[in-house]
Amino acid sequence: MAWKTLDDMDLNGKRVMVRVDINVPVKDGHVTDATRIERIVPTIEDILAKGGKPLLVAHFGRPKGKVVLDMSLRVTLKALEKALGHSVAFVETLDAAESPTSEVKAAEVVLLENIRFHPGEEKNDPEFAARLAKLADVYCNDAFSAAHRAHASTEGVTHFLPSCAGRLMQAELEALESALGNPQRPVVAVVGGAKVSTKLELLGNLVDKVDHLVIGGGMANTFLAAQGIDVGKSLCEHDMTDTAVEILAKAKATGCDIVLPADVVVACEFKAGAKNKVVAADACPAEKMILDAGPQAVDRITAVFEASRTLIWNGPLGAFEIEPFDTGTNAAAKKAAELSRAGSLISVAGGGDTVAALNQAHAADDFTYISTAGGAFLEWMEGKTLPGVAALEASAA
Structure with a gap:
């Protein structure tokens, strides 16, 4: 050190x-x-x-x-x-x-x-x-x-x-060093949340450093739109699709596997218990919005977790604040916790929404390290001094 x-x-x-x-x-x-x-x-x-x-x-x-x-x-x-x-x-x-x-x-x-x-x-x-x-x-x-x-x-x-x-401070630095500085490979990062624009530097840094990058939440909608997919009334930064294309190209060049949802959960409104259904990611009805990752998407994510040795997590996979749109985040979090508890995965997570989501899934206690540092955790992941x-x-x- x-x-x-x-x-x-x-x-x-x-x-x-x-x-x-x-x-x-x-x-x-x-x-x-x-x-x-x-x-x-x-x-x-x-x-x-x-x-x-x-x-x-x-x-x-x-x-x-x-x-x-x-x-x-x-x-x-x-x-x-x-x-x-x-x-x-x-x-x-x-x-x-x-x-x-x-x-x-x-x-x-x-x-x-x-x-x-x-x-x-x-x-x-x-x-x-x-x-x-x-x-x-x-x-x-x-x-x-x-x-x-x-x-x-x-x-x-x-x-x-x-x-x-x-x-x-020592525990935090050692955990982050084990996750990004000198990690056991393969490394998977989960980056979720509402907006690509707030995590551009993070995504740009991670595609150079991780083997798999899982993109969830509203950010995933922007990446789907960048591939010409109609995301209906979903939260989406249409002005960021060119940037998403650039990130996808950079990931391809560096050999980073970008994991986007193959299927999604859609609804007409964002409220607890709203009527919803699972559709293919490219089949969101025009009047509906994507609010969570679907079961196929979660299966793919958990399979990547099982094949990895290190996990870094920042941001939820869907609108985890209300049921039933917490299902994807909960299932992925529980799998990460299970693998961490078994000693087969080093898991480091941070960020306010992330900690809240992992606590809600009753998964936080089994993660290797949970950072409460917020901005500092994010800047470290972005590769900043x-x-x-x-x-x-x-x-x-």
Whole structure:
């Protein structure tokens, strides 16, 4: 690995600045889903076990460099203390962090107020980064989900402090390296969702790197239309069909097998329990819309899964939010989970809709790794350099 982990650092008696992502959902002043908080626990426990004192630095919402009381991290304190099993001292300002009270000095874990209250954070201002760095002896980045941002707390501080990846960041990077960097082959990628236009760079990168590319959701309709197929009233970017043709040609040149649905589920309306039927992909009635992959399409996808060793998944196969148009996604997800559980498939998935779909299919727990990183996961799949990761690599050089 080109970056250091907690195992490489002497933390005894050291102040450790830990960049975390605890940008959790909140309702009526209470955290409604503590998943992101729970995922940083191994890092904090390891730092404490090695004699370090964690100073948690995080963002919450988008205050755009101003103090917005509704975006205070104070709301996360109870959930943090519950997850960590330790008291957490809250520090409202940098001035207070620079001159800590006896209570803060005595606390096992310290949480700094929303780092994005400071304009220097998103500007990655070197002076602000240097000021931040003076609060600690070591920097640990455990927020892969913010690694695609070149901010003071993700990139800037690494120029002033010995730096390493936390356990969550380490797990994420190792999972992605196993999926795209140096994968066991054959590799299959599932890319779904509504629009080709939002995933152009992703598709362009993947056709160079994977053996099979399964295209689902509304995106598949655009690829079908690019082949001259009438998709009726389906969600389709007709202005992107030339681009779809180019991607198909590139895939043919690189030997990447593009998997499009042979049959589809169609209906006149998008609502739960809508009357629907299965038709060949090239036989969508003019007044209907494609809302899911058909049984033949799912059989083909699961056969590709069975013949592959590595799976990367981003996006559903159909309109999974409502029944019965979740059938295709559920069936494919369960097959991937089964193969992963049996040890014959390394499966890595990420993206908001993807995680929701896999949870709905009760398949997520058996995947090798589920990323909650959203934008950073997508940019990694697109082959982009992530500033937060590059900073760790530079620091380790």
